[in-house]
Amino acid sequence: MRRSGTVPWFTVVVVALALSAGAGLPAAAETVKNPDTMVKATYGEPETLDPAYAYDTASGEVIYQIYENLIDFDHGDLSKFVPMLATQVPSVENGLVSPDGLVYRFPIRQGVRFHNGNPLTPEDVEYTFERAMLQDRSGGPIWMFLEPLLGYSTIEELAKDLAGVDSFDQVPPEVLREVYRRVDAAVEVEGDTVVFRLARPYPPFLSILAHGGSWSSIIDKEWAIAQGDWDGSEDWVRWHDPKAENDPLYDKANGTGPYRLVAWEKGNQIILQRNEDYWREPAPIKTVVIRNVQEWATRQLMLQSGDADIVTVDPPYLEQVAAMPGVRVLRRQPWLANTAAFFTFNIAVEGNDFIGSGKLDGQGIPPDFFSDIDVRKAFNYSFDWQVYIDDVNMGEATQARGPIPASLPFFNPEQPVYQLDLRKAEEHFRRAWGGRLWETGFRMTIAYNAGNDARRIAAEILEQNIESLNPKFQIDIQSLQWPTYLQAYRESRLPLFIIGWLADFPDPHNFVVPFMHSTGTYAAAQRLPAELTREIDALIDRAVSTTDPEVRRDAYYRLQQIAYEQAIDIFLVDRTQPVVMRDWVQGWYPNAIRPGEDFYRLRKASS
Amino acid sequence: MIRLVARRLMMLPLVLVGTSLIIFALSQLLSPYQRVATYVRSPQELKSFTLDELVRKYQLDAPLTTQYANWLRELAGGHLGWSEVAKEPVWDAIVRHFPATLELTLYASIPMAVGGVWLGTLAAVRHNSWVDHASRVFAIVGWSFPTFVFGLLFLMVFYGWLGWFPPGRLSVWATQAMLSPDFRQLTGLVTIDAVINGRLDILVDALRHMVGPVVTLSYLYWAQLQRITRSSMLDTLRQDYVRTARAKGLDERSVIRRHARRNALIPVSTVIALMVLGLLGGVVITETIFAYPGIGRLLATAALQLDRATVLGVTLFYAVILVLVILAMDISYALIDPRVRIE
Numbered sequence: 001m002r003r004s005g006t007v008p009w010f011t012v013v014v015v016a017l018a019l020s021a022g023a024g025l026p027a028a029a030e031t032v033k034n035p036d037t038m039v040k041a042t043y044g045e046p047e048t049l050d051p052a053y054a055y056d057t058a059s060g061e062v063i064y065q066i067y068e069n070l071i072d073f074d075h076g077d078l079s080k081f082v083p084m085l086a087t088q089v090p091s092v093e094n095g096l097v098s099p100d101g102l103v104y105r106f107p108i109r110q111g112v113r114f115h116n117g118n119p120l121t122p123e124d125v126e127y128t129f130e131r132a133m134l135q136d137r138s139g140g141p142i143w144m145f146l147e148p149l150l151g152y153s154t155i156e157e158l159a160k161d162l163a164g165v166d167s168f169d170q171v172p173p174e175v176l177r178e179v180y181r182r183v184d185a186a187v188e189v190e191g192d193t194v195v196f197r198l199a200r201p202y203p204p205f206l207s208i209l210a211h212g213g214s215w216s217s218i219i220d221k222e223w224a225i226a227q228g229d230w231d232g233s234e235d236w237v238r239w240h241d242p243k244a245e246n247d248p249l250y251d252k253a254n255g256t257g258p259y260r261l262v263a264w265e266k267g268n269q270i271i272l273q274r275n276e277d278y279w280r281e282p283a284p285i286k287t288v289v290i291r292n293v294q295e296w297a298t299r300q301l302m303l304q305s306g307d308a309d310i311v312t313v314d315p316p317y318l319e320q321v322a323a324m325p326g327v328r329v330l331r332r333q334p335w336l337a338n339t340a341a342f343f344t345f346n347i348a349v350e351g352n353d354f355i356g357s358g359k360l361d362g363q364g365i366p367p368d369f370f371s372d373i374d375v376r377k378a379f380n381y382s383f384d385w386q387v388y389i390d391d392v393n394m395g396e397a398t399q400a401r402g403p404i405p406a407s408l409p410f411f412n413p414e415q416p417v418y419q420l421d422l423r424k425a426e427e428h429f430r431r432a433w434g435g436r437l438w439e440t441g442f443r444m445t446i447a448y449n450a451g452n453d454a455r456r457i458a459a460e461i462l463e464q465n466i467e468s469l470n471p472k473f474q475i476d477i478q479s480l481q482w483p484t485y486l487q488a489y490r491e492s493r494l495p496l497f498i499i500g501w502l503a504d505f506p507d508p509h510n511f512v513v514p515f516m517h518s519t520g521t522y523a524a525a526q527r528l529p530a531e532l533t534r535e536i537d538a539l540i541d542r543a544v545s546t547t548d549p550e551v552r553r554d555a556y557y558r559l560q561q562i563a564y565e566q567a568i569d570i571f572l573v574d575r576t577q578p579v580v581m582r583d584w585v586q587g588w589y590p591n592a593i594r595p596g597e598d599f600y601r602l603r604k605a606s607s
Numbered sequence: 608m609i610r611l612v613a614r615r616l617m618m619l620p621l622v623l624v625g626t627s628l629i630i631f632a633l634s635q636l637l638s639p640y641q642r643v644a645t646y647v648r649s650p651q652e653l654k655s656f657t658l659d660e661l662v663r664k665y666q667l668d669a670p671l672t673t674q675y676a677n678w679l680r681e682l683a684g685g686h687l688g689w690s691e692v693a694k695e696p697v698w699d700a701i702v703r704h705f706p707a708t709l710e711l712t713l714y715a716s717i718p719m720a721v722g723g724v725w726l727g728t729l730a731a732v733r734h735n736s737w738v739d740h741a742s743r744v745f746a747i748v749g750w751s752f753p754t755f756v757f758g759l760l761f762l763m764v765f766y767g768w769l770g771w772f773p774p775g776r777l778s779v780w781a782t783q784a785m786l787s788p789d790f791r792q793l794t795g796l797v798t799i800d801a802v803i804n805g806r807l808d809i810l811v812d813a814l815r816h817m818v819g820p821v822v823t824l825s826y827l828y829w830a831q832l833q834r835i836t837r838s839s840m841l842d843t844l845r846q847d848y849v850r851t852a853r854a855k856g857l858d859e860r861s862v863i864r865r866h867a868r869r870n871a872l873i874p875v876s877t878v879i880a881l882m883v884l885g886l887l888g889g890v891v892i893t894e895t896i897f898a899y900p901g902i903g904r905l906l907a908t909a910a911l912q913l914d915r916a917t918v919l920g921v922t923l924f925y926a927v928i929l930v931l932v933i934l935a936m937d938i939s940y941a942l943i944d945p946r947v948r949i950e
Contacts, residue, residue, distance in 0.1 A: 037779055045694065138664065139647070245689045245696060263786050266694050266703070267908070268900035271782065289779050293898045297759050298774050301767045483640045483647055487658050 032584045032604050033306035036286040040597060041293045041308035045267060050249040051217035052132035053242075055141045057502075061596025062270055064213030065288065066115075067255030070106050070125065070194075071210045076591035078506040079409050081210055085109050085120060085218055085256065086194075089206070092547065101201030101547050106194045112279045114220040115253075115260040122189040127221035127232060129187045129196075134180070134236040137247075141215045144504060148202035149186040155179065155240070180234040201545045203552065204507035211505050213595040223254045258283040258600040268292055272599070284587075284603040290596075303327060303582070309604070310581040310597060315394035321580050328583040331395065332576040334407040334592035336503035338400050340515070341458065341496055341570040343370035343379070346527040348492045354445040354478075355495055360433060362441040362472055365495060369444070371529065375437070376567035378428035379496075380418040382465040383458075383570050392457045397573035402560040403515035404508045405574040407592045409549075410556035411508070416564060417571070426469050441472020444495050448477070449485040455498040458572060462496075489525050497525075500575070506593045508556045509544050515569065516540065516559060523568075532566060611941075615934045619927065626926040627919060631675050634915045639667040642913055646691070678919070687923075688916030692909045697920035700905060705924070706795030707776060708894070708901035711824070712886040713796075714817055719825040719832065720879050726829060727836020727875075728868060731844060742833060750830030758823045758896040765819065772818040774898040781812040820897045824890055828882050835878050839871040846870075873940065880936040887928055 046059035051067055054060060071089050074080035081089040086106040090096030096105040112120040129145060136142045136155040143153040152158040156168040163175040188195045198205065209216045225231050227248040230239040244250050253261040256279065259272035272288040291308070293299045296317060302308035304324060313321055313329075322329050347367040349358055356364025370376055385399045398406065401415040430438045446462065448455035456477065463475040480488060489497040499522065504510050514521040517540050518533035528536070536559065543555035563569065581588065587601045634642070639662045646661055662668050666677065681688060686696065693700035726746060730739040749757075765772045777785070777797060784790060784806065785797065792800050798817075801809035843849060844867050852866045853859075891903040902921060909917035 034779070039779065045692070047694065138661070243689065244691075244694065251694065262783070265782075265900065266700070267692075267905060268776070268898075269782075271779070271786070287779065287783070291775070291898070293774070294904075295895050295898065298762065298896060298898050301762055302774070304767055305770060305773075307773060481641050483643055483658060484638075486647065487640050490657070 032606050035604050037289065038285045038287070038310070038585070038599055038602055038604065039289045039291060039302075039308045040310040040312075041291045041299045041302050042312035042596075043292060043294050045292055046264070046270070048244055048247065048250040049253045049261070049264065050247050051128075051215055051219065052135050052142060053137055053140055053244070053247055053250065054214055055139070057213075057595040059595075060213035061290065062213075062261075062264075062272075063217055063253070063255075064257075064595055065259040065272055065599050066253045066257045066261055067213075067217030067219070068257045069210060069212055069216045069218065070108075071206065072212060073210050073506075073591065073593070076589050076594070078207070078407065078592060081206055083109075085112060085125070097547075101203075102198045104196040104198070104205065105190075106196075108192055108194060109279070110192070112256050113277055114223065114256055115275060116220065116223055118220050118222055120218070120220075120256055122192060122194045124221045125194045125218055126187050126189050127224070128218050130183050130232075131219075131224070131230050131239075132215060133183050133186075134230060135239055135242065135247075137241050141504065144208045144215060148198050148200070148205050148208075149196065150182060151199035155183075158182070176237055177234045180236055201547065203544060203547050204505055204509045207505040207507045211593060217255060219249070220254050224249060227252060259288055283600045285599060288599045303580070306582060308582075309585050310579070313578060313580045315396045315578065318394060318578055318580075326583055328581055328585070330579040330581075330588070330590075332398075333579050333590045335575050335577040336405055336407060336506055336592045337500055337575045338403070338405050338511070339454075339458075339498065339500040339572045339575065340400065340403075340522075341379075341383075341462075341498045341572060342489075342522050342526050343376055343569065344489075344492050344495055344497070344526050345371045345529055346492065347495050352493045354447065354488075354493060356443040356445075360436060360440055360442065363443055365442045365444045369442070369495065372432050372437075373567060374428040374432035377418075378425045378432060379462065379466070380567050380570050381421045381425035381428065382462055382469075383418070383572075384420045384461050384465065385572070386420070388454075388458060388461060389573060392454050393573060393575070396576050396578055398576065400571035400574045402563045402571055403511045403569075404556060404560060405503075405511065405592075407574075408506060408508050408511070410543075410553050412557050412560050415557075415560045418564075418567070420465070422465060422469060425465070429469060429473075438470060441470060441474070443474040443476070445476040445478050446496050446498075447480050447485060447488065447494055448498060449482045450479040458498050489522075492525050492527055498572070503593055508552075509540070512540050512543075512556065512559050516563065526568070528568065532562075532568075536562060611937060612934060615930065615937070619930050622926050622930055623923055627678075627923055628675070630919050630922050631678070632671065634918070635671050637913060642667050642915060687920035690909065690917040690920070691914045692912050692917055693905060697916050700917065701902065701921060701924050702795070704900060704902040704905045707899060708887060708903060710796045710798060711817065711820055711890075711894075711899065711901060712883060714798075715821045715824040715886055716879070716883050718821065719828045719882065722825060723829045723832025723879075724836050724868075724872070724875060726833040728840055728863070728871075730833065730837040731840030731871075732863060734841060739837075743837075746830035746833040748830075749826040749828075752827065754823065754827060754890075754892045755896060757826065758819070758893055761819055761823055762896065772815055774816070774819065774896070776813070776816055776899055777809070778812050778816075781809045784809060816897075816899075820890075820893045820899055823893050823897075824886060831882070832875065832878060836871065836875050839874050840867060843867045843871040876939050877936060880932055880939070884929060884932050887932070888925055 044058040046062050047056050048054050048059055049062060051063050054063055068085050070084060070086040071081045072084045074082045083089055085108065087109050088094060088096060088107055090104045090106060092099055108120065108122045108125060114120065132142050133145055133155055136146065146152050146155060150158055159171045159175060159179045160166065160168055162178055163171045165171060186197050221232065229248040230236055251264055258275050258278050260275050262271040262273045264270050269289055269291040274283050274286045276282055293302065299308065299311045300320065303311045303321065318329060321327055345368065347355055349367050355367065358364050358366065360366050389395065389397045389399065399417060401412065401417050404411045446459040448459055459477045463477060466473050466475055488494050501511060501514055514523065516523050516536045518524060518528065518537050539555045539559050543552045546552060579588065584604050584606050586603045586605050589601065640658060643658060643661050643665065646665065666674060687698045690697045690700045726742045730742045733739050762774060766774065785792065790804055793803055794800055797813040798810055801813060849862060849867050852862045888903065891907040894901040894904040906918065906921045909921065
């Protein structure tokens, strides 16, 4: 080949040019570029712009700018609410919540207009929630209304229950009309007020309504019907569980928010324009662009040149941007997500390769391996949080103290946690299974979903530490495709599965249910023993059926204590997130549950 | 000539059926659970549904023949299906992404072909001179560079440092201008639409954004073209008829242009057509680096996320293009070489 000699020479010149590029830049950082436009460069494409359909943060970020809720969190404080399209936050004290916690009244603000000029009415609010419940797309977020308002987690379940049939297709028309009547009765208009009638007291209800950028965003009834959506009549099945393409609102938007949708160039960018007729002060920034830029180096150059004001940076690249002039990096911003390694107490045996021989003979593990608390504690003492946080999460995490993340109310900051302690791990392993485990050893497989390096390394940390204790201990690590992984843990075939939870609403209830309740997404797959879940379920139910904060605190503290004492999981980390922006971006504030930025609060000014 | 065209066009349906069958069969190698991945993104989404229910809902467990028949029925109704990655019908996604790639192809193929042929001719005519060596070095460097290295270096220097050629397809102001009601979007090719609307500022902006991907793409192809043109020219220059032409006393320019190069271009035109085809198929890496919303990026994303409808739709579309480009190639042979016409 003729390559030798020529390539290095050319490369050296270009690299030298490129390196000097960085050095020559700082002068440009002084003046604000595109002062009335805010550009965010990120990756991830919205699923839909229909608030009742969306269940991902990329969609939520766009919806958040366009639509508004009845109430909002007070500037990122997840324990305080402020009115938005409602003029007051209901409470028992102001008489808008009934003393039994079953009726919520929201007086609706006058003089607010949607982007198309239609006035906001209480009927729009009623329509929004009824439409959402009847649409209830499979896998969607609307269980959050159905549970408190109707006592079911899907509308199909309610219909099947009323009709006494097994399949939704068999539900007769009169029962479908009855379903509509129940939905209709749950949300009603009384004068200027919208009334929600709950099936049971549900303390997180206000949190669910305040979560911006999603399910609770108020849409315009007249406009939605004009787009071909549900017409408000009792004939609703046609609009139930649509595929994205049949959802009339999937790529249109008409809210009351500070920005209106100009264009969604799918795969490329979203352009938003300031709503000049906004009911509050119009936003300082005229145009907002959310660009989909997959390549990190390109995003980095856009940030460096000032063409992007805010960019998404994965933790490994934080060091690079931290050194960039004119760039501000905010580390460890709160983010309502946590990760844990879950023990399966009663592993499914059928065709299961993850447990070796399926017996305690040194070549496998028995199905009830983790029902021995010494095994669970030994695993906990074998995990190295420091390495996991510093080297895998690049510092963007803190050790979890249980199922409830630190930024939520009723989190117990005093809750003790396990630490890496191989001496204690060995003690517990020696005691486990009446001492037999230490003699015979074991072999098992920890799986992770392919491509998720954080989970792979968590498994490797356990592997290394546990195998170092006893040569007869063997842990294998295997990668699975994401859906196969989900399937395997749900069928209780994985002895140990590592997975995270991203909050639906900022309330401990949203974490203790998946992590601990006998029907919870993860706990059910763990097959926690009945004698344990009996107490847990009772505590969770007590905590969610009262609005008394004292009672709730006691219950959640006790739940966190049980999680620790019983070592039901290895609680790994509460995740945080880094935020990277040009230093001319002003007004950013943290909010652990907001999907993306609050562009309404942002301005550009040289610092 | 007309018969040639007609015969090729008649082959089109066969090619499409074949392609769709192959892709469809290949996608069956993935289990229904792998294929349902496009629909499940978080554990939350499984709160009220099991994977089995979703597999049944999207008919992923139906026999291959049923699934293929369903898809053909949709296709007959003019639907290519729903693209999970593009969040719109597959056909709409193609219509929106293809003009961007087509435009890139148009602008990249001209410097690519002209530059490559010129370099190759130059090298052959000045055989073994310093010009020959220099042009070969220049081309080989391009050949040896991985696309992402060259593209990123280009971006660093000409965007990061000099601020000349930004990534993307248009600046925000230009996009907004194009989206305004008084701008008529006719072709989807922004440069042409800008000219039609008499908006020179948008034209300049679009061209500025295109320099990066165009230079990256053409430079990488120059080496191949240079080499093929050079050897083809060297061959031709040794032919008797060239010697005859020279003996007749024709000047060197006419000998090279009218006699030698015309014949030497036959293999070259094949290579050019194949390169254009490659460009049209979407140049994934270049489009990704320059954040250019073309069809290559669409197809790559769809393949990564196992979005079958999109992969199938784009592949079929690509098959149509393939047949058409090969047809154009045959016609160009006939134009370059009269002997082909006789066959």
